[in-house]
Amino acid sequence: MATHAGGLTTSRAVRVHSLARGFGDRVVLDGFDLEIGTGEFVALLGRSGSGKSTLLRALAGLDGDVTGSGLVDVPENSSVVFQDARLLPWQRVLDNVVLGLRGPDAIERGRAALAEVGLAGRERAWPNELSGGEQQRVALARALVSEPELLLADEPFGALDALTRLRMHALLRVLHARHRPTVLLVTHDVDEAITLADRVLLLDSGRIAVDLAIDLPAPRSYRQPQFLAYRETLLRALGVDETEG
Ligand SMILES: Nc1ncnc2c1ncn2[C@@H]1O[C@H](COP(=O)(O)OP(=O)(O)OP(=O)(O)O)[C@@H](O)[C@H]1O
Numbered sequence: 001m002a003t004h005a006g007g008l009t010t011s012r013a014v015r016v017h018s019l020a021r022g023f024g025d026r027v028v029l030d031g032f033d034l035e036i037g038t039g040e041f042v043a044l045l046g047r048s049g050s051g052k053s054t055l056l057r058a059l060a061g062l063d064g065d066v067t068g069s070g071l072v073d074v075p076e077n078s079s080v081v082f083q084d085a086r087l088l089p090w091q092r093v094l095d096n097v098v099l100g101l102r103g104p105d106a107i108e109r110g111r112a113a114l115a116e117v118g119l120a121g122r123e124r125a126w127p128n129e130l131s132g133g134e135q136q137r138v139a140l141a142r143a144l145v146s147e148p149e150l151l152l153a154d155e156p157f158g159a160l161d162a163l164t165r166l167r168m169h170a171l172l173r174v175l176h177a178r179h180r181p182t183v184l185l186v187t188h189d190v191d192e193a194i195t196l197a198d199r200v201l202l203l204d205s206g207r208i209a210v211d212l213a214i215d216l217p218a219p220r221s222y223r224q225p226q227f228l229a230y231r232e233t234l235l236r237a238l239g240v241d242e243t244e245g
Contacts, residue, residue, distance in 0.1 A: 011038040012073075013150055013182035014059065019070035021054050021063070028054045029206050032070070038149075039180040043193035045234060046203035052186045055203070056080075056154050059184065075149035075182075079142075083155040085135035087127040087142075094123035097142045113141040116178075117171060133164035137171070144175060153185045157192065169195055173218075190234045194227055195220050202237050210237045 014036035021029040028051040036042050046052045057063055058072055060080045087096045098110035114123060117137040127135055136156060143151060157165045173196060176183060187193055193200045194214055202210035212233065216226055235241075 012036065013038045013040070013075055014184070015071065015073040016055075016059070017071040017073075019055075019058060019068065019072065021051070021058055021068040027206065029058075029068075032206060034201075034208065036182055036184065038182055041176055041183045041185070041196060041198045043185045043187055043197035043200045044203060045187060045190060045193055045200060045238065047238060048188075050203045051206060052203055053154055056152050056184065056186050059150075060152050077146060077148050078150040078152060079144065079146060079148040080152045080154070081136075081139050081143045081156045082153075083158045085127070085132075085139040087135055087138055089127050091127075092123065093119065093125045093127065093130070093138050096127065096138055097145055099142070101145060109145055110141075113145040114138070116144070116175065117141045131164075133160050133168065136160065136168065140171070140175070144179065144181070147179065148181055151181045151183045153183065155186055155188065158188065165192070172196060190231055190238070191222065193234070194230045200230070200234060202234060204237070210234065 012035050014034065016032060016034040019029050019032040020027070032055070044052050044055070058068070059074050060078065062080070088099070091099065094107070094110050094114065097113055098106045101109065111120075111123060114120060117140050119134065119137055119141065122130070122134070127138070130138065139156070157168050160168060169192065185193070185196060194216070197214055200210070200212045200214060201208050202212075210233070212230065214230060216224055220227060222228060222231070
């Protein structure tokens with residue numbers, strides 16, 4: 001049960017304690033701890049190979065054959081979205097969304113979820129009749145139709161063009177404000193992290209090297225001086241020098 005103290009949510013949606021993950025001799029995570037509050041929107045940055053996807057898969061219970069130990073406590077009702085929409089090509093859009101949903105109102109809920117992501121009227125389309133961005137909207141509708149307590153997203157906008165990505169940012173912010181799922185978003189994009197998240201984590205050498213609360217009024221924009229300050233902090237921690245040509 002969520003408890004509130006002075007306006008702060010003190011309940012935890014995610015608790016990871018002393019997590020270890022590796023592939024053969026390669027240790028990716030060791031003694032890793034993380035807590036995420038209920039309803040919090042967390043972005044996870046890190047260099048390529050730093051272990052972001054490994055962590056996300058551990059939370060999603062999709063570890064496969066990695067070796068590991070430790071405590072992973074997440075809500076049972078969790079959804080995952082990936083960089084590719086992973087729709088079933090032989091199922092129409094609405095059927096993709098309601099797949100796995102039970103109850104007499106499944107179709108109705110599927111239609112509502114599609115309307116929320118801006119795809120009302122496309123229920124009977126086949127996935128290959130949709131653009132990449134539209135397919136990713138379907139993936140979001142499928143993830144959110146079960147009203148998950150936790151949404152895990154691994155580079156969900158990584159394959160989209162810049163304009164579509166901005167539209168998806170706006171959509172995800174609206175959906176988060178409306179449904180308040182806890183979100184862990186893995187991204188390479190520092191601006192995406194600052195635009196969307198309440199809190200940005202930077203994973204480096206198997207530990208959280210930066211844990212940055214983002215306190216910016218909406219609409220967030222790189223025109224805000226504080227936005228640029230956050231960007232500089234994160235880029236520096238990632239070892240990127242913006243003055244290099
Ligand atoms: N199936 C696998 N077998 C062996 N090593 C793996 C496997 N999957 C990942 N690794 C290694 O584990 C480390 C972490 O990988 P992971 O995919 O979690 O990183 P990442 O931060 O998500 O990277 P990227 O940003 O490039 O997606 C990397 O060194 C990678 O080479």
